[in-house]
Amino acid sequence: MLTRFAPSPTGELHLGHAYSALLAHSAARAAGGQFRIRIDDIDGSRSREEYVAASLADLAWLGIGWDGAPVRQSQRLGAYQAALADLGARGLVYPCFCTRADIAASLAAPHGPSGVLYPGTCRSLAPSERERRLDGEPHAWRLDMARAVALAGELDWEEQGRGMRRADPAAHGDVVLARKDAPASYHLASTLDDADMGVTHVIRGADLIASTDVHRLLQALLGLWVPAYRHHRLICGPDGKRLAKRDAAASLASLRDAGVDGRALAADLLAERLPAGYSLQNP
Ligand code: GLU
Numbered sequence: 001m002l003t004r005f006a007p008s009p010t011g012e013l014h015l016g017h018a019y020s021a022l023l024a025h026s027a028a029r030a031a032g033g034q035f036r037i038r039i040d041d042i043d044g045s046r047s048r049e050e051y052v053a054a055s056l057a058d059l060a061w062l063g064i065g066w067d068g069a070p071v072r073q074s075q076r077l078g079a080y081q082a083a084l085a086d087l088g089a090r091g092l093v094y095p096c097f098c099t100r101a102d103i104a105a106s107l108a109a110p111h112g113p114s115g116v117l118y119p120g121t122c123r124s125l126a127p128s129e130r131e132r133r134l135d136g137e138p139h140a141w142r143l144d145m146a147r148a149v150a151l152a153g154e155l156d157w158e159e160q161g162r163g164m165r166r167a168d169p170a171a172h173g174d175v176v177l178a179r180k181d182a183p184a185s186y187h188l189a190s191t192l193d194d195a196d197m198g199v200t201h202v203i204r205g206a207d208l209i210a211s212t213d214v215h216r217l218l219q220a221l222l223g224l225w226v227p228a229y230r231h232h233r234l235i236c237g238p239d240g241k242r243l244a245k246r247d248a249a250a251s252l253a254s255l256r257d258a259g260v261d262g263r264a265l266a267a268d269l270l271a272e273r274l275p276a277g278y279s280l281q282n283p
Pocket of ligand 1: 006007008040190203204205208
């Protein structure tokens with residue numbers, strides 16, 4: 001078994017991250033397997049080096065040890081580009097020049113599980129216009145979902161303890177695989193990384209379960225290994241809302257500074273004994 005914890009270094013880790021990392025770590029250790037860290041720092045404008053160091057210090061404080069050096073998405077851009085080129089050569093992606101405002105203004109932009117559904121404006125651009133605009137105009141790359149789904153057929157994944165789940169990628173529409181401001185989207189980077197790292201069990205928060213629809217499709221299109229998944233409940237704060245990076249009271253750094261014993265906290269979280277006011281909920 002190989003599991004991973006994949007923080008985005010855009011803020012301090014909180015109790016919810018600790019719970020997620022502990023579940024992944026303890027599953028690997030119980031099976032005599034490996035536990036790895038991935039730093040999801042593909043968003044260069046929001047990622048901060050001090051949060052990388054702080055996240056690793058938080059994990060060590062909880063008593064979590066990891067195998068190998070942390071993998072960094074910012075050092076894997078070649079793998080993302082190669083996958084995008086592969087999909088492009090098969091006519092499964094197209095450049096999209098729309099701005100957020102263009103998409104929001106479209107009358108035909110209902111919501112899907114990943115947010116606003118892309119109305120498909122750039123899917124049918126004439127090849128000549130595409131070529132002209134590719135030369136200098138900022139663009140994202142989108143998956144042609146209808147073609148991709150037709151190619152891949154029906155897909156399932158194993159949701160541990162809950163049996164097989166049917167993936168519904170079509171509900172997400174033409175998702176972005178490479179952003180205007182980042183060389184890969186979360187969907188593409190995370191799917192490729194999990195495969196290349198040899199992750200056998202993806203253990204992460206239930207807020208990401210819908211993303212697995214898309215990840216499962218990308219695995220099929222790119223011929224990748226399919227891990228088992230476990231989407232766990234999320235820790236909610238005293239206000240009943242799931243924790244966010246701005247909730248300073250629940251940040252691991254603040255607990256550490258207040259003299260809390262990290263290993264004792266880890267044991268409590270694994271036993272689902274949460275600090276007063278906090279609860280575990282399905283989103
Ligand atoms: N980096 C993502 C996050 O912090 C987690 C990605 C994943 O576990 O797939 O939300």
